[in-house]
Amino acid sequence: MTPESEGFTAGPHAAPMPDLTGKVVLVAGAAGAAGPPTLAALVAAGAQVVAIDNDAARLDPVVAAVGEAFEPAAATADVAGRVTGVVVDLLDEEATRAAITAVADEHGRIDGLFHLVGGWRGGKGIVESDLADWDVMQNLLVRTLQHTSRACHDALVASGGRLAIVSTPQAQQPGAKNASYAAAKAAAETWALAVADSFGDSGAAVVILQVKALLTDAMKADRPDRRFPGYTHVDDVAAHLVRLWESPADSSNGTRQCLIP
Numbered sequence: 001m002t003p004e005s006e007g008f009t010a011g012p013h014a015a016p017m018p019d020l021t022g023k024v025v026l027v028a029g030a031a032g033a034a035g036p037p038t039l040a041a042l043v044a045a046g047a048q049v050v051a052i053d054n055d056a057a058r059l060d061p062v063v064a065a066v067g068e069a070f071e072p073a074a075a076t077a078d079v080a081g082r083v084t085g086v087v088v089d090l091l092d093e094e095a096t097r098a099a100i101t102a103v104a105d106e107h108g109r110i111d112g113l114f115h116l117v118g119g120w121r122g123g124k125g126i127v128e129s130d131l132a133d134w135d136v137m138q139n140l141l142v143r144t145l146q147h148t149s150r151a152c153h154d155a156l157v158a159s160g161g162r163l164a165i166v167s168t169p170q171a172q173q174p175g176a177k178n179a180s181y182a183a184a185k186a187a188a189e190t191w192a193l194a195v196a197d198s199f200g201d202s203g204a205a206v207v208i209l210q211v212k213a214l215l216t217d218a219m220k221a222d223r224p225d226r227r228f229p230g231y232t233h234v235d236d237v238a239a240h241l242v243r244l245w246e247s248p249a250d251s252s253n254g255t256r257q258c259l260i261p
Contacts, residue, residue: 021046024107029117031058037238049083056087090144100151110155115165117144137184160203162244196254205253
């Protein structure tokens with residue numbers, strides 16, 4: 001996947017963006033499928049964006065492409081969004097906390113955490129599956145969320161911020177051949193809902209976005225004959241994420257929002 005394949009310019013999925021000027025938003029898993037369009041949408045809305053991933057070789061080109069796409073507009077705007085990259089292993093809680101604390105110290109606030117760290121492992125059934133898949137899924141989908149949400153918790157409460165994860169209906173309707181994946185997604189949802197309870201009436205909110213699968217322009221180009229039924233385009237995920245502040249926290253905190261077309 002390359003940044004260019006995800007498309008940073010307005011397209012058929014684009015819509016007028018809300019004004020996020022002054023907000024500082026962290027995107028974890030920024031080099032994944034949904035990361036580049038989310039970074040672009042946030043910058044277009046005026047946010048200061050911190051892109052987080054564990055691999056500089058994947059993250060740096062994404063950050064550079066988004067920055068270059070918006071450089072002309074940013075140069076002429078009084079206040080414009082920016083994107084910077086932070087490379088950190090989110091499985092290392094101490095390193096994660098240090099990196100996020102540095103962001104809060106630099107900007108004075110954190111308004112959003114979009115946890116887009118993903119992964120998938122299929123299986124062969126309850127008995128036949130390799131439980132090593134669970135270890136992988138637990139680390140990718142649950143542990144990274146725990147570390148980032150703990151590090152951002154107090155800052156999000158202070159700003160009345162938004163925390164979002166991308167999940168799947170399989171968390172509530174698991175299949176035997178996807179048991180490890182579905183169980184990890186369910187655990188991530190449960191953790192997110194617990195954070196929502198911790199936020200209470202602070203004005204901060206946790207939202208769970210549910211998709212069947214993500215679709216990129218590169219996937220469509222590779223398989224022009226395929227229809228991808230039920231897939232959600234990453235541009236639509238990005239557009240939904242930047243609009244999370246439009247809904248009051250008391251009506252959105254702890255909600256599951258279905259983005260399956």
